[in-house]
Each structure stands twice: as C-alpha cells, then as structure tokens.
Amino acid sequence: MASELPPIAREQAVLDLADFDEVVRLYRQRVFRFLLASLRDRDLAENLTQDCFLRAYMAREHFRGDSSLITWLMKIATNLIRDHLRSKRLRFWTKTRETALDPVDVSDWVPDERSSPEEDLIARTQVSHVWKAVGQLPAKQRTVFVLRFVEEMELREIAETTGMNPSTVKTHLYRALAAVRESMGGKL
Amino acid sequence: MTRETTDRQVKELYAESDAASKRELESLANSISHFREMVHFAAECQGAQLPVSAQLERAAKRQQSRQRRMMLEWAVALALCVTAAIPATSYLRTQAAREEAQRQAQILQQREADTALLEQVTNELSESVPDSLQPLADMDNDYAKDQTYTKERTNGRN
Numbered sequence: 001m002a003s004e005l006p007p008i009a010r011e012q013a014v015l016d017l018a019d020f021d022e023v024v025r026l027y028r029q030r031v032f033r034f035l036l037a038s039l040r041d042r043d044l045a046e047n048l049t050q051d052c053f054l055r056a057y058m059a060r061e062h063f064r065g066d067s068s069l070i071t072w073l074m075k076i077a078t079n080l081i082r083d084h085l086r087s088k089r090l091r092f093w094t095k096t097r098e099t100a101l102d103p104v105d106v107s108d109w110v111p112d113e114r115s116s117p118e119e120d121l122i123a124r125t126q127v128s129h130v131w132k133a134v135g136q137l138p139a140k141q142r143t144v145f146v147l148r149f150v151e152e153m154e155l156r157e158i159a160e161t162t163g164m165n166p167s168t169v170k171t172h173l174y175r176a177l178a179a180v181r182e183s184m185g186g187k188l
Numbered sequence: 189m190t191r192e193t194t195d196r197q198v199k200e201l202y203a204e205s206d207a208a209s210k211r212e213l214e215s216l217a218n219s220i221s222h223f224r225e226m227v228h229f230a231a232e233c234q235g236a237q238l239p240v241s242a243q244l245e246r247a248a249k250r251q252q253s254r255q256r257r258m259m260l261e262w263a264v265a266l267a268l269c270v271t272a273a274i275p276a277t278s279y280l281r282t283q284a285a286r287e288e289a290q291r292q293a294q295i296l297q298q299r300e301a302d303t304a305l306l307e308q309v310t311n312e313l314s315e316s317v318p319d320s321l322q323p324l325a326d327m328d329n330d331y332a333k334d335q336t337y338t339k340e341r342t343n344g345r346n
Contacts, residue, residue: 024240033231047250053240054247126219127226134223149220150227181216 020060024053027070030151031077037146038081040135048084052077067160074151074161078143085139126184133183134176141176144169 031052035045055076056063063072115123134142140162147158155173159166238246312318317325 021240024243028237029231033227036231037227047247050243050247051250054244054251057244123218123222126215127222130219130223131226150224152224180220181212184216184219 020053020057023056023069027073028053030070031073034074034146034151035077035081037134037150038143039084044084048077048080051080055080068157071153071157071160074147074153075163078162081143082139129184130180133180136183137176137179140164141172141179144172145176145180148173 028049032045032049035048035052036042039045039048052073056073059076063069067075134145137145143162144158144164147153147161148155153161155166155169158164158173159169162169164172237243
C-alpha cells in the first residue's frame with residue numbers, strides 16, 4: 001500500500017474490503033484492551049471486540065476520515081459498551097459471567113523483573129486497589145479514565161471518541177482521578 | 189520565639205507538606221502506571237485468535253441470534269400482555285354489563301314510581317272534592333241525606 005499517503009488517507013485505503021484483515025491486525029489489541037479494562041470480562045470483551053469490527057466492516061462506507069481510524073473504532077467500542085450496560089440493566093435476571101477478570105488472577109504479571117519480592121507485592125496491592133477503585137467509577141468516568149490512562153489518548157481524541165466536550169472530558173477525568181485518589185487514600 | 193525561627197518552621201512545615209503531597213502523587217502515578225501495565229499484560233494473554241473472517245462470521249451469527257432473541261422477547265411480552273388483557277377485558281365487560289343492568293333496573297324502578305305518582309295525581313285530580321275538603325263534603329252529604337229522610341217522613345205523614 002502507498003506509504004507516502006497521509007495517515008488518515010492511508011487508513012481509509014486500508015479500510016478496503018481486501019485489507020480489512022490488516023485493520024483488525026493493527027487495532028484489535030487496543031480495542032480488546034479497552035473493552036477488557038472497561039467491562040472486566042474476558043469473554044465479553046472478546047465478543048464485543050468482534051462485534052466492534054463487524055460494525056466497522058458494515059459501516060466502512062461511512063468512514064469519512066474526519067477522525068483517525070482508532071478513534072472511530074474506539075467510538076464504536078464505546079457505543080457497544082453503552083448498549084451492553086443498558087441491556088444488562090434491562091436483563092437484570094441474567095446470570096453474572098464467570099469469566100470476570102481480576103488482577104489477582106493475573107498471577108504471571110510481574111511489575112518489574114528487577115524488583116524485589118516486597119516491591120512486587122506492593123505493586124500488586126496498588127494495582128488491586130486501583131482496579132477496585134476504577135470498578136466503582138460511574139460508566140462515563142471509567143471510560144474516560146481508561147482511555148486516558150490505559151490507552152494514553154489525548155483529551156481531544158477522548159472527546160471525539162466519547163462525543164463529549166473537551167471540558168466535560170476534563171471534568172470526568174478530574175472526578176475519576178479524585179475518586180481513585182480518595183479511595184486509595186490510606187493505601188498509598 | 190523570634191520571627192526568623194517562626195518563618196523557618198513554617199517553611200519546614202510547607203516543605204514537609206509539599207514533600208508528602210509529592211510522594212502521594214508519585215505513588216498514585218506509579219499505581220496507575222502499574223495498572224496500565226497489568227491491563228496490557230492481561231490483554232496480551234489471549235488464547236489463539238480465529239482468522240478475521242471467522243471472527244466476523246461469529247459476530248454476525250451472534251447479532252442474528254440477538255435479533256431473534258429480541259423478537260422472541262417482544263413476542264413473549266406481547267403474549268403476556270394479551271393473556272393479562274383477556275381476563276381484564278372480560279372482567280371489565282362483566283362489570284359494564286352489571287352496571288348497565290343496575291342502571292336499567294333503576295330506570296325501571298323510577299318509571300314505576302313515576303307511573304304510580306302520575307296515577308295518584310290523576311286520581312286526585314279526577315275526584316270531585318279534594319281530600320282536604322272531604323270532611324266538609326261528607327258533612328254536606330249527611331245533611332242532604334237527613335233532609336231527604338225528613339222530607340220523606342213528612343210526606344209519609346201527610
């Protein structure tokens with residue numbers, strides 16, 4: 001593919017039917033990661049990642065390149081999360097899944113290979129507290145928090161993804177951070 | 189305590205508080221950084237991935253089954269509504285019929301009462317003497333009878 005093209009034009013070109021595999025290969029991991037951090041359920045994140053790419057594939061004609069491809073995909077993922085949470089509220093009788101992710105389960109994760117066992121334990125405890133605090137955030141705050149601190153997106157990109165004003169994004173981020181900080185108060 | 193000592197103490201206090209805030213923020217930043225690493229690690233620990241076409245196919249199947257389930261749920265909801273509506277309609281209909289019967293009975297009763305009243309009025313109107321003057325009329329009749337009787341006796345003697 002023409003590598004001289006500007007990024008957005010290149011992404012548009014990539015969205016051709018034949019190159020959709022490439023789109024999935026490039027962005028699947030990020031979309032899955034965002035969904036996993038937001039929903040905390042591996043199977044659900046996997047299914048919604050597939051749904052996200054299916055929606056993107058079906059709507060690829062409508063992608064105008066106003067935003068970057070990853071922002072567009074994240075926007076679809078954000079809408080899928082919103083739809084899922086809404087239908088979950090309506091389907092209150094359905095069982096909770098057994099595949100919920102817990103930082104304790106991720107036992108192979110090593111914060112730093114050079115760290116001592118004590119530092120390792122402290123890091124795991126901190127992660128566990130942040131995980132718990134993020135889980136208690138309202139949906140919008142959590143989405144903004146994950147996009148900023150896990151996906152490391154700029155405020156402008158988060159605003160495009162979530163369809164909020166940049167000032168609203170800032171407010172949500174500020175509140176989310178304050179809540180995480182407060183809930184970790186004595187544990188830092 | 190001299191002014192210089194107080195200033196030094198305040199500065200030390202500020203410095204301590206500043207250092208504490210800095211430590212807290214560093215720790216928070218560190219925790220969030222570890223959180224990010226952990227999520228990245230968890231996302232990377234995926235099983236073998238299906239080919240893209242298979243993934244899209246699965247998503248499409250899921251979407252279809254979701255749509256079917258939604259239609260089924262609407263159908264069940266509709267059926268439940270109808271099931272609940274039938275006894276309710278029947279009850280309402282019975283209630284309406286009962287109310288109508290009661291109304292008809294009331295009308296009939298009213299009509300009978302009206303007829304009786306009318307008859308009474310007619311009877312009273314057709315009387316030659318109103319009830320209130322009946323005693324007078326009776327007295328008049330008695331007097332007339334007496335007169336007749338007296339005349340007859342007088343005529344008989346003559």
